[in-house]
């Protein structure tokens with residue numbers, strides 16, 4: 001069904017699990033998932049709340065198309081105030097968990113309070129109860145999922161959980177579902193851990209029904225699937241090479257941040273790219289990549305499943321890592337690799353496996369290691385403090401530091417702070433490469449100017465998935481724009497941000513937008529969801545969601561000063577490649593963006609704007 | 616003149632086997648050779664020549680037939696791809 005019209009409210013303090021009706025008036029204004037859950041969150045939580053206090057809430061939410069036959073209709077999101085950022089957080093994940101939650105009959109779960117002891121939530125259709133998780137605490141994500149499935153005696157049970165990182169307060173802990181899919185960014189897993197909530201196990205057998213016009217929906221979904229299949233990017237490029245194919249592209253363009261953004265091209269980029277993943281290894285004659293993989297209902301199948309080299313130093317005598325498992329995706333490969341100058345593909349996959357196994361964000365982790373390596377090279381951090389030599393390029397340090405962060409041991413505890421807090425602690429706050437305390441993903445904003453603005457204004461801190469102008473500036477989707485100029489980027493970023501907010505609120509994957517526009521999504525939503533879902537209405541919904549998130553951040557204490565990039569990107573020109581000599585033009589783009597948004601010079605939405613959006 | 620040709624993703628199959636390890640091939644070309652002439656010389660299907668960069672800078676499809684390569688430049692070509 002589009003909306004199940006039911007919310008599960010779980011009071012972790014008292015242990016009560018209650019069903020309540022979904023606010024359908026809000027559903028008409030905010031659609032679902034990211035938009036609707038954020039509306040609930042903002043209506044119920046003080047923006048100044050300490051993210052790790054019992055007063056913060058955490059919402060797991062599906063969209064109206066989650067669980068339907070729409071392509072990629074398996075997404076769910078986690079909305080909370082982010083531990084890493086202190087800003088609104090919304091982390092989206094694929095896999096199978098979201099669809100199962102919908103099949104159990106729930107649009108969202110709102111967790112409030114804090115449990116006195118470790119618990120997990122078990123849902124079987126209408127039945128929901130908190131169960132003791134003492135036996136799961138201290139276990140990895142992979143162990144937790146296995147133990148829960150065994151004890152429920154149902155392999156079809158879908159589980160999302162935190163690993164030891166979430167328990168240990170790693171500030172960028174994720175919530176992992178289906179072993180290697182994650183609500184990854186902003187520390188949503190840290191919030192879950194602070195509530196003593198280890199996992200959610202869900203089994204739903206109610207299927208999908210009550211679409212507004214089932215026949216129209218099926219034909220709209222079928223037509224949209226054909227668009228994905230016929231498009232060269234979603235039909236062939238992504239399934240064959242995955243996101244990792246970008247490694248060489250972005251490196252050639254001179255926009256691959258390297259060694260904590262000291263450089264913008266990585267001499268070993270090819271060694272860690274999609275092309276390297278399909279090559280036969282000299283050690284065993286096998287390629288790193290085993291197959292591609294799809295989330296629930298996805299007809300693109302961009303996911304990578306790889307097998308690590310058993311002879312690699314990181315996994316010798318560790319057969320538990322020898323099987324085929326998730327990764328590498330582009331963002332993780334960049335953060336664990338180029339960001340640290342590490343060009344050892346197998347080491348990156350090992351660190352990536354540790355991130356999946358114990359639930360922490362490889363982007364923030366990798367970028368934090370990059371900052372630590374720079375501090376080490378500057379002599380501010382010593383071998384003794386870190387527990388090993390940690391120069392840029394050390395695959396050994398990367399692998400060991402991943403383990404230590406997962407277990408909360410030694411210097412791993414400090415890496416768990418994230419780069420902003422780490423660099424602050426050692427008196428070099430300017431070396432943290434991020435915005436709003438969240439680390440950048442894999443694009444240098446000096447070489448792809450629009451991304452600088454997208455990072456600076458992202459409501460959840462530096463992020464590529466809030467406004468992926470790379471599509472336009474690099475790939476020419478929907479139209480090619482020049483990555484090296486600032487002109488036109490304010491409108492471009494705004495358009496991407498607003499459209500993405502709709503996709504994130506619908507229950508589908510944002511990767512569909514390499515082929516779909518809102519015009520492909522609209523007929524599916526209109527046929528599935530009660531009410532009239534016109535293009536005009538969806539455009540307003542997207543912009544409304546963006547402004548609502550902004551209002552929360554403003555009320556939480558963020559100002560225009562926080563919409564900024566680190567000094568390195570504004571003062572240290574790119575050294576090589578086509579962007580040579582350039583710095584970010586953020587100071588020029590930001591006022592243009594505020595104007596395009598109808599915000600004042602302080603980044604506060606104007607009265608007219610709020611009125612127009614019904615806020 | 617010396618030019619480096621880089622072919623990525625499925626296009627790497629059009630490189631000689633030993634060049635696939637680096638995705639790069641050193642070429643010796645007559646002065647004035649255009650991007651389009653290189654594409655044709657290697658038999659690259661037009662629809663697979665989606666993203667064309669010279670030294671990392673984008674070359675729009677309309678300029679491929681007229682843009683002569685200069686000595687020392689790197690021509691890199693990808694089929695339709697995306698990521699994130």
Ligand code: SF4
Pocket residue numbers: 072094095293294295296298299300301302303509510511512
């Ligand atoms: S495109 Fe990739 S990430 Fe998106 S739903 Fe499909 S497999 Fe999952």
